[in-house]
Amino acid sequence: MTSRKTLVAGFTALSAAALTAGMCVNAASASPLAFAKMQAQAITQATQVADTLGAGNGGIYLERGKAVLNVTDAAAQEKAKAAGFATKLVKHSFTALTSAKNQMDTVKNVPQTSWGIDTKTNQVVVKIYDSASQATKDKVAAAAAKLGDAARVEHRSGKLATYIADGDSINNGQFTCSLGFNVTKGGQPYMLTAGHCTNEGGTWSGGDVSGAQVVQSDCPGADSGLLTRPNGTGPGAINTGQKITSAASPTVGEQIEKMGQTTGGGSGQVTSVDESVNFDVGVLNHEFGTTAHTDHGDSGGPAYDGEKGLGTLSGGDTQTSYFYPLTLELQSYGLELA
Structure with a gap:
């Protein structure tokens, strides 16, 4: 989670030939951006098909960049295969899994x-x-x-922890976090980071920004924080130069990149979605888990896949890093990417 001046996506019948043409990128040799585009296409196409399967829809996931459709019956499997997708016959529909997850949320x-x-x-x-x-x-x-x-x-083993610590990213003189995405609202520039960071209050600075004030802060429940950007709009890009042009929902199996002031860049894979994480500060809802390595000070830093922004870091343990979805942050605050 580096401190980042960062800103930080009707079912149409798909023939197997058309699908294969869209997935012709070799995952082993693809550039990160080409692989990201391949994943985005796979997610979009698979979701379109899954949405037509009704109770037969068991959800989708990615395997080396290619989509697999879970199906609960033979009719759904036949339809998915006819569209050119790999399938897996499963017991539980995605609706049933969502219901089970919601039952756990009552705890x-x-x-x-x-x-x-x-x-x-x-x-x-x-x-x-x-x-x-x-x-x-x-x-x-x-x-x-x-x-x-x-x-x-x-x-x-270990302990779940939100990541906030001393460091050289955006800080309020006492705590350090990472900038997630540069955003705008009504034409005015703002910075998006983690809510457990902005809950600390104060005036924030970092990079070419000083005097940033907390506008909104939501944590627990969500984990979103919005800061003013006194010196004008920042770039709609990660500090590596990777442009961020849209926000998208994560998919299990999706390869992602992350950035943070402590651990810098890196990659990982989405392992869960719509996760309720019970940190000591309270429950954070709708998080997505990843295998990306992060640490204290990375809080608020971005997760992204090519040009798609996915979320801002909340915290984790030695095995899993959790991010709050960018789509929910933009929707909640009425924001647009810079």
């Missing part, structure tokens, strides 16, 4: 746990950290057991 006051949808395994993955109290462990495990094979429990 309150259980810090150091999380749960979200993993379409690749067709389950809700429930994570329980060894730093949780025994009462919390028992409470969450009991709730997960009621879901049967629609859920799996993973016991994790």
Whole structure:
């Protein structure tokens, strides 16, 4: 999570030949931008087909940049295959997984746990950290057991933590975070970062910006924070030069890039979506989990895939980094990317 001056996507019948032509990029040799475009095309096309399958839709995920459609019955499988997609026959529809995840959301006051949808395994993955109290462990495990094979429990070592620490990115003189995306509202420039950062208040500075004030701060629940940008609009790009032109929802299996003031750039893969993460500061909803490596000070930094902005970093552990979706941040605050 570097401190970034950063800114930081009717079903049409698809023939197998047309789909193959759209996926002709060799994943092993593709440039990051070409691979990102391949993933974006796969997600769009697969989602269009999945949305026509009704109860037969088990969700989609990516495997090496190519989409796989989960299906719950033979009719849905035949339709997906006719459109040129790889399929996997699964037990639970995506609607059923969402319902199971929502049942877990009724479990309150259980810090150091999380749960979200993993379409690749067709389950809700429930994570329980060894730093949780025994009462919390028992409470969450009991709730997960009621879901049967629609859920799996993973016991994790370590502790979930929101990432805010001293560093050389945007800071208020006491805490350091990372800039996620440069944005605008009504033609005025702003900076988007994590809400658990802006909750600390103060005047923020970093790079060519000084005197930035907190406009809005939402955490827990969401994890969004909006700062003024006193010196004018910043670039709609990551500090590597990668342009960010749109916001999109993440997909399990999607390869992503991240940037932060502490760990710099890097890559990872989306492992879960719509995750409820019970940090000590409270529950953060709709997060997506990734294998990207991040650390303290990276909070608020961007996750992106090519030209698509995906989210801003909330925190994590030694195995998983969680981001809050950019689409929800833009919608909630009425923002546009710079």
